[in-house]
Amino acid sequence: MSSTKVAGPVQARPSPVPPAPEAPPKRNRSSFAARWRRDRVLLLMTAPAALLLLVFHYIPTLGNIVAFKDYDQWSGSTAVEAIVNSPWIGFTNFAELFEDSQFWDALRNTLAITTFQLVFFFPLPIALAILLNSVVSRRLRSFIQTVVYLPHFFSWVLVVTFFVQMLGGAGLLAQTLRDNGVQPWDVMTDPDTFIVLVSTESLWKDVGWGTIVFLAALTAIDQSLYEAAASDGANRWRRLWHVTLPGLRPVVILLLILQLGNSLSVGFEQFILQRDAVGRQAAEVLDTYVYYLGLVTQDYGVGAAAGLFKAAIGLVLILIANKLAHRFGEQGVFVKS
Amino acid sequence: MSPLTKSRRPERPSWEEPPTLIGQLIKGTVLSAVVLAVLIPMWSVLVTSVSSKKAIADAGGMVFMPRDFDISAYVxxxxxxxxxxxxxxxxxxxxxxxxxxxxxxxxxxxxxxxxxxxxxxxxxxxxxxxxxxxxxxxxxxxxxxxxxxxxxxxxxxxxxxxxxxxxxxxxxxxxxxxxxxxxxxxxxxxxxxxxxxxxxxxxxxxxxxxxxxxxxxxxxxxxxxxxxxxxxxxxxxxxxxxxxxxxxxxxxxxxxxxxxxxxxxxxxxxxxxxxxxxxxxxxxxxxxxxxxxxxxxxxxxxxxx
Incomplete structure (x- = not known):
């Protein structure tokens, strides 16, 4: 596993783990012309992907300057031209954004949902992984894994559809309750329980997938530790506490960091699909706010300001979390940052 | 990358205490519940899609037990x-x-x-x-x-x-x-x-x-x-x-x-x-x-x- 972990991205900071075994640079001193002749095919191979990212990732990233402009879509024949031609207005869009109470509602909803999911649902894949790992029969275990990984590959439209058909007002559960004389209530449209609903949907979709990384970490734990603990008289619970959980610690911290960095992001499609059924008050999150303000109301400047605000906070959060992880002596997110 | 496939234990190691009945029961229940939570919706959707109007009306909506096979929806x-x-x-x-x-x-x-x-x-x-x-x-x-x-x-x-x-x-x-x-x-x-x-x-x-x-x-x-x-x-x-x-x-x-x-x-x-x-x-x-x-x-x- 450690070999997959270090992707070699940011090497500026001395890494607490030894860097991936990389071949020593060959003939680094040779002239530029010689290196060009030797490596131009490699550069040619890299070019298409780099070009696509340049156009569809980096250019729109620069396009975020629209957040600092008074965007007028008629000031150019294309949107890009219009961005360039629109006048700079400094932080006016941000000031407008921060005065919008709907923005604060969206921010509050987002934070409430991510915090709720972190507290109640983060531990569940760990528990499921430990449970799966204890299944002795390999065939049974791989069958369960096949089934529980599957929903990860479903689109959000499909997941929400399943929930509507199972738990919605006309769904299987409501039918069964009605058949047994209980008056069902429609979870799919109830704003009060929306936070539980979306968390359950995310759980259904990804709890199985979430176990993969913990299962890998579990198999990396030295089995002789368990044997030694058992011969010292530790029962299964004490072995869980003193061997298994410490063995999972680096992965848990890594994933917590990622979660922290994502605490302003809660799946986009999931919310846009359900926002109208539940109501804006409970279901508006930052991403849907950006969409409705920016593209539906066509207030591009303020919408982009909201998006930029979210991205900036997310970046700061992940850098802080990474720093914290180093302070705790963990290796942090070298893959991501 | 190999430890993942390698270390699947084929059998229970000798030092591990035998599983308790109640522990096995709880484990079985939880795992079955997780598997069924994925399979039941898919099953019910599939069955309903191949059910006749009458079967759907009888069930009052989503059908769970297949009967009255009818593929007219797909046609x-x-x-x-x-x-x-x-x-x-x-x-x-x-x-x-x-x-x-x-x-x-x-x-x-x-x-x-x-x-x-x-x-x-x-x-x-x-x-x-x-x-x-x-x-x-x-x-x-x-x-x-x-x-x-x-x-x-x-x-x-x-x-x-x-x-x-x-x-x-x-x-x-x-x-x-x-x-x-x-x-x-x-x-x-x-x-x-x-x-x-x-x-x-x-x-x-x-x-x-x-x-x-x-x-x-x-x-x-x-x-x-x-x-x-x-x-x-x-x-x-x-x-x-x-x-x-x-x-x-x-x-x-x-x-x-x-x-x-x-x-x-x-x-x-x-x-x-x-x-x-x-x-x-x-x-x-x-x-x-x-x-x-x-x-x-x-x-x-x-x-x-």
């Missing part, structure tokens, strides 16, 4: 053209997109797999920074429309074509291939293209399959970008049709303009469920073939993104 959606057209378009997008994505990703992963090559470090950084800094919705939308891609299916493909994360996974795998192998081919006079095609790729089928699945699923499941860029009902893809058939009924003010459904009355439950099955089937068919590669450790690295 209907495939003769109406709206669903089959959208499924066809989704398949084309998925095929073209996956081909483009895999091509670019594999080539770039190989191009970046040799530390010390010209501009290796800055190029790698160029790809990795995309993890941390993203364009955001509004600028992306403005760019795609500026390029004239609105109402074109390329708007679904090009912005999503290269995922730096998949690239890192493939590159990592390529870098694990013994250098001697490549060097000997080079001594024999093979160029980079030949090395990639004849040595590296044949050794990397598993990782290419998994990354291909990631891309394909991404394209097949693409919904929101389709809502953003495809406004004509004639261009709609499968996920949009699924949303229109099922969820739009639930939320009348559904996003985008609800497309003309081609039905004067709302589609019957069997027809709705048949659409669900049609959207679901490709994933359920392709997934098991790729799933056996997951344990190769590809995913253990992949999941961290």
């Amino acid at each position: 209907l959606i495939f003769t109406r053209g709206e669903v089959s057209g959208a499924v066809w378009r989704s398949m084309l997008v998925t095929l073209a997109g996956t081909a483009l994505s895999l091509g670019c990703t594999v080539l770039a992963a190989y191009g970046l797999s040799r530390p010390g090559s010209l501009w290796h470090r800055p190029l790698l950084l160029f790809f990795l920074i995309t993890f941390l800094v993203g364009p955001g919705l509004i600028p992306s939308y403005l760019l795609v429309t500026s390029l004239g891609l609105k109402d074109s299916h390329w708007a679904l493909i090009l912005p999503a074509a290269v995922n730096a994360f998949n690239l890192v996974v493939v590159r990592q795998f390529f870098m694990g291939i013994p250098a001697e192998l490549l060097d000997s081919a080079r001594i024999d006079g093979a160029g980079e293209w030949a090395i990639l095609g004849r040595i590296v790729l044949p050794l990397s089928k598993a990782v290419v399959a998994v990354v291909g699945l990631f891309y394909a699923v991404g394209y097949w499941n693409m919904y929101f970008n389709a809502v953003l860029y495809l406004n004509n009902a004639d261009d709609h893809v499968a996920q949009q049709v699924l949303q229109a058939y099922i969820l739009a009924g639930q939320s009348p003010a559904g996003i985008g303009s609800p497309p003309a459904l081609g039905f004067s009355a709302p589609p019957s439950l069997a027809v709705k469920m048949a659409v669900v099955v049609v959207v679901l089937i490709p994933i359920v068919i392709v997934y098991p073939f790729i799933q056996r590669h997951f344990t190769k450790g590809v995913i253990a690295g992949a999941i961290k993104g």
